[in-house]
Structures are given as structure tokens and as C-alpha cells.
Amino acid sequence: MSDEEYSNFLYEFQETECATIYKLGDTGIGGGRVFLITDEGRHGLETSPVQIKNVEWGCHGVSIPGTKVNIGTGKANTDKTIEANCSPYFDNELASDLVSKSRAGGFSDWYVPSRHELYKIFDVLGVHKVLEKSDPNLSYPSYFWSSTQANNEYNYVQNLTTGAKCWSHKALTLSLLPIRNF
Incomplete structure (x- = not known):
């Protein structure tokens, strides 16, 4: 599975009942910190763990x-x-x-x-x-x-x-x- 396919899979997984619900400040899927949430915490934006x-x-x-x-x-x-x-x-x-x-x-x-x-x-x-x-x-x-x-x-x-x-x-x-x- 390519990086892009894996990223797409995780994005789609967040639409299931098994989704992780994120809060602001949580560690995101990519290891950074969540600074914006949408869809009741199923999606959003995270910073990189590396600057x-x-x-x-x-x-x-x-x-x-x-x-x-x-x-x-x-x-x-x-x-x-x-x-x-x-x-x-x-x-x-x-x-x-x-x-x-x-x-x-x-x-x-x-x-x-x-x-x-x-x-x-x-x-x-x-x-x-x-x-x-x-x-x-x-x-x-x-x-x-x-x-x-x-x-x-x-x-x-x-x-x-x-x-x-x-x-x-x-x-x-x-x-x-x-x-x-x-």
C-alpha cells in the first residue's frame, strides 16, 4: 500500500463507527497536534511532529x-x-x-x-x-x-x-x- 493509499484509507476509516474522535490539542494520526476539528472530531487539521x-x-x-x-x-x-x-x-x-x-x-x-x-x-x-x-x-x-x-x-x-x-x-x-x- 502506498503512502497515499494508506492516507486515503485512514481518512475513509474516520467515516466508520470505529473512528477515533479527536479533540483540540490531541496527537493526530500523523503524530502532530490537532489544531482544528470538523465532523464532530472525525476529521480536521494537525501540525507535523517535525518542524x-x-x-x-x-x-x-x-x-x-x-x-x-x-x-x-x-x-x-x-x-x-x-x-x-x-x-x-x-x-x-x-x-x-x-x-x-x-x-x-x-x-x-x-x-x-x-x-x-x-x-x-x-x-x-x-x-x-x-x-x-x-x-x-x-x-x-x-x-x-x-x-x-x-x-x-x-x-x-x-x-x-x-x-x-x-x-x-x-x-x-x-x-x-x-x-x-x-
């Missing part, structure tokens, strides 16, 4: 039309960024490339949260501690990328330690907390 550090967004100077801010749009935003096939400003691996390669918790369907999905993570789960020190060169590890573009040079970000919301230049290296649907 990715020192990640450049890329796409500097490139407008990616149609990225949205709303909850439920992170996957489409991430797909649009992958399709844009952007280059890094420096010689870094890009956020969209790293998230598309992630196999955290045994799943391969992780994506970058939209602006409001990222805000919801902080609102529901609170402070997200950054456990490792990062390279101080153009790195702000407490700030996390959203998949929502502010303009062709900036993306929306949030500090998951303080809750501060702002824009960040796409060439800076920040952290990334992928999410997935369950």
Missing part, C-alpha cells in the same frame, strides 16, 4: 497569483508554489520542496499552512517552542512561514513564540511547521 529549520521561501520577485489566506487553502497555495518552480535567492532548499519531501509520521501529504491556518495553530495550541539553535545568518527560527504571499517579495509569517504576525522577505530563512488533513 523544519532555516528554510528560505524562495520565489523572490515572483508573483504567485491566487494564494489565499483562509483556512482550507494551504494545500492549494503550496501546490501553486511548487508549480511555479521558483529558484532560491541564496543557495538554499526551498520551503515548498522540503515540505513536498516530508515523510513525517509516515505520511507524505504535508503542506505549508495558509496565513489563517498558521494563526489558528497559535490561537489553539499556544506557544510553539523552537528547540534547536539556528544559524544566526539571516535566520529567525521563531518565525514560521505561511503559504500565503503578501506580494512578489514577501510572504505572511507568524512568530509562534510571541504570536506576532507580520510579513517576511522571501530570501530570509525561517522555520516551517507543515500541516495535513486527517
Whole structure:
């Protein structure tokens, strides 16, 4: 069974009477923390159990039309960024490339949260501690990328330690907390 088939099976399993009912803050199917529930706790969104550090967004100077801010749009935003096939400003691996390669918790369907999905993570789960020190060169590890573009040079970000919301230049290296649907 492929990763995608397994993920689909678990999603469909959640429609049965044997479904696990999740609450906010629970450990999700992929090992992350549940920050949004739907269908009376049968489905929702969870964070990855693994955060990715020192990640450049890329796409500097490139407008990616149609990225949205709303909850439920992170996957489409991430797909649009992958399709844009952007280059890094420096010689870094890009956020969209790293998230598309992630196999955290045994799943391969992780994506970058939209602006409001990222805000919801902080609102529901609170402070997200950054456990490792990062390279101080153009790195702000407490700030996390959203998949929502502010303009062709900036993306929306949030500090998951303080809750501060702002824009960040796409060439800076920040952290990334992928999410997935369950």
C-alpha cells in the first residue's frame, strides 16, 4: 500500500463507527497536534511532529497569483508554489520542496499552512517552542512561514513564540511547521 493509499484509507476509516474522535490539542494520526476539528472530531487539521529549520521561501520577485489566506487553502497555495518552480535567492532548499519531501509520521501529504491556518495553530495550541539553535545568518527560527504571499517579495509569517504576525522577505530563512488533513 502506498503512502497515499494508506492516507486515503485512514481518512475513509474516520467515516466508520470505529473512528477515533479527536479533540483540540490531541496527537493526530500523523503524530502532530490537532489544531482544528470538523465532523464532530472525525476529521480536521494537525501540525507535523517535525518542524523544519532555516528554510528560505524562495520565489523572490515572483508573483504567485491566487494564494489565499483562509483556512482550507494551504494545500492549494503550496501546490501553486511548487508549480511555479521558483529558484532560491541564496543557495538554499526551498520551503515548498522540503515540505513536498516530508515523510513525517509516515505520511507524505504535508503542506505549508495558509496565513489563517498558521494563526489558528497559535490561537489553539499556544506557544510553539523552537528547540534547536539556528544559524544566526539571516535566520529567525521563531518565525514560521505561511503559504500565503503578501506580494512578489514577501510572504505572511507568524512568530509562534510571541504570536506576532507580520510579513517576511522571501530570501530570509525561517522555520516551517507543515500541516495535513486527517
